[in-house]
Amino acid sequence: NNERYLESQAARESNARSYPRRLPIAILEAEGIHVKDMDGKVYYDCLAGAGTLALGHNHPVVVDAIRQMLEHKRPLHTLDLTTPLKEQFVDEVFASLPEAFAKDARIQFCGPTGGDAIEAAIKLVKTATGNRSILAFQGGYHGSTHATMSLSGTLGQKEKINALIPDVHHLPYPYAYRCPFGVGGEETHRISSKYIENLLCDPESGIVSPCGMILEVVQGEGGSIPAPIEWLKEIRRITKERNIPLIIDEVQTGIGRTGKMFAFEHAGIIPDVLVLSKAIGGSLPLSVVIYHKKYDVWKPGAHIGTFRGNQLAMAAGLATLTYIKENNLPEKVAQLGDRLSNHLLELKRNVAFIGDVRGRGLMIGVEVVNADEQQDSLGHYPAHPKLASRIQQECLKRGLILEVGGRHSAVMRFLPPLIVTEEQVDDIARIFSEAVH
Numbered sequence: 001n002n003e004r005y006l007e008s009q010a011a012r013e014s015n016a017r018s019y020p021r022r023l024p025i026a027i028l029e030a031e032g033i034h035v036k037d038m039d040g041k042v043y044y045d046c047l048a049g050a051g052t053l054a055l056g057h058n059h060p061v062v063v064d065a066i067r068q069m070l071e072h073k074r075p076l077h078t079l080d081l082t083t084p085l086k087e088q089f090v091d092e093v094f095a096s097l098p099e100a101f102a103k104d105a106r107i108q109f110c111g112p113t114g115g116d117a118i119e120a121a122i123k124l125v126k127t128a129t130g131n132r133s134i135l136a137f138q139g140g141y142h143g144s145t146h147a148t149m150s151l152s153g154t155l156g157q158k159e160k161i162n163a164l165i166p167d168v169h170h171l172p173y174p175y176a177y178r179c180p181f182g183v184g185g186e187e188t189h190r191i192s193s194k195y196i197e198n199l200l201c202d203p204e205s206g207i208v209s210p211c212g213m214i215l216e217v218v219q220g221e222g223g224s225i226p227a228p229i230e231w232l233k234e235i236r237r238i239t240k241e242r243n244i245p246l247i248i249d250e251v252q253t254g255i256g257r258t259g260k261m262f263a264f265e266h267a268g269i270i271p272d273v274l275v276l277s278k279a280i281g282g283s284l285p286l287s288v289v290i291y292h293k294k295y296d297v298w299k300p301g302a303h304i305g306t307f308r309g310n311q312l313a314m315a316a317g318l319a320t321l322t323y324i325k326e327n328n329l330p331e332k333v334a335q336l337g338d339r340l341s342n343h344l345l346e347l348k349r350n351v352a353f354i355g356d357v358r359g360r361g362l363m364i365g366v367e368v369v370n371a372d373e374q375q376d377s378l379g380h381y382p383a384h385p386k387l388a389s390r391i392q393q394e395c396l397k398r399g400l401i402l403e404v405g406g407r408h409s410a411v412m413r414f415l416p417p418l419i420v421t422e423e424q425v426d427d428i429a430r431i432f433s434e435a436v437h
């Protein structure tokens with residue numbers, strides 16, 4: 001059954017399709033953390049729409065919110081005209097933000113994708129500062145349009161695509177396991193922030209007056225790499241001192257995934273510009289940019305786009321946000337994340353090809369390495385993308401969907417819905433353990 005759909009897809013869809021190549025299943029139904037394929041086989045969905053499905057598939061509060069919209073003849077699409085629902089949605093989003101940020105914030109609704117909101121954020125800070133160059137990070141991921149791809153730090157992929165936007169400077173992210181400075185541990189983030197500060201002070205670096213800096217607090221597609229808290233504080237200090245708008249991309253980390261409502265809260269910092277998408281639309285397409293009002297100097301129409309008024313997504317997003325708050329999900333996510341990490345760390349002790357286990361909350365990565373090769377200067381083996389791919393297939397056979405990501409495509413990424421239970425966490429870890437043995 002799956003086969004028939006996959007063949008039809010292969011015959012008609014673009015060669016650029018991605019997930020179906022690694023996950024050759026056709027999905028019929030989905031509920032909570034589970035999806036069922038055309039053969040009736042049930043899987044744990046730890047991909048969850050690349051982190052979109054905060055409450056899993058078809059959560060009753062989301063389904064009910066959508067049903068209410070349809071039953072009451074609410075408009076489904078209003079461009080950026082306002083509605084009572086939109087006002088309620090904005091109220092709830094602002095109420096979720098730290099007061100220090102919310103009190104002077106403005107919100108811009110964007111096209112339905114995270115990438116579109118990142119584009120808007122860059123246009124915003126370019127307009128506000130009059131500057132051109134942008135600081136981004138190696139391993140970062142911000143989207144697949146020309147501008148967002150330019151910002152993304154997965155350089156290999158972009159080598160053959162011309163005419164990406166210039167003026168993007170990629171800085172080293174504090175990825176201690178594959179330390180860009182060859183030191184590892186806490187030294188990685190100390191050297192990284194020092195290096196960045198030096199660059200920004202050096203008139204010859206060509207980046208003393210950037211329009212902004214963009215970063216993920218936990219790099220997602222880059223391999224579930226959490227930035228150390230001290231590093232984030234340092235970066236906030238440096239950017240504040242130099243008047244550089246700090247854009248925090250929480251498209252993947254936003255609303256509870258890392259064990260706080262927003263990942264920047266772990267460091268007690270406040271961004272100048274915040275980008276949200278994925279979970280904020282409650283599993284439907286929606287994205288927003290939220291920023292300090294001092295940057296609000298762009299002109300009416302500076303960022304337009306037809307699908308900025310997805311009312312169903314606002315209804316689903318509002319229901320999701322309310323549920324997350326009322327049920328203290330961020331706190332539970334922190335505990336569930338520790339539980340899953342502990343299982344995986346236990347496994348690492350006995351499995352030579354598990355090189356690193358890391359993450360924050362329910363955004364966890366397991367880096368698969370080749371223990372038959374030479375270790376690097378930090379004593380780490382090289383990444384093993386082929387083995388990661390094999391493990392992914394073994395997991396799939398056993399009913400567990402995991403994404404593989406990271407700079408070398410060797411990181412098994414665990415992104416379960418935030419409503420996963422302790423028993424399910426244990427079962428997911430058990431399946432993963434069987435798949436690697």
Ligand code: PMP
Nearest residue numbers: 113114115141142143220251252
């Ligand atoms: N930023 C981050 C951190 C992301 O994880 C993603 C999507 N994986 C994007 C931006 C781009 O979002 P979209 O795919 O909706 O354009």
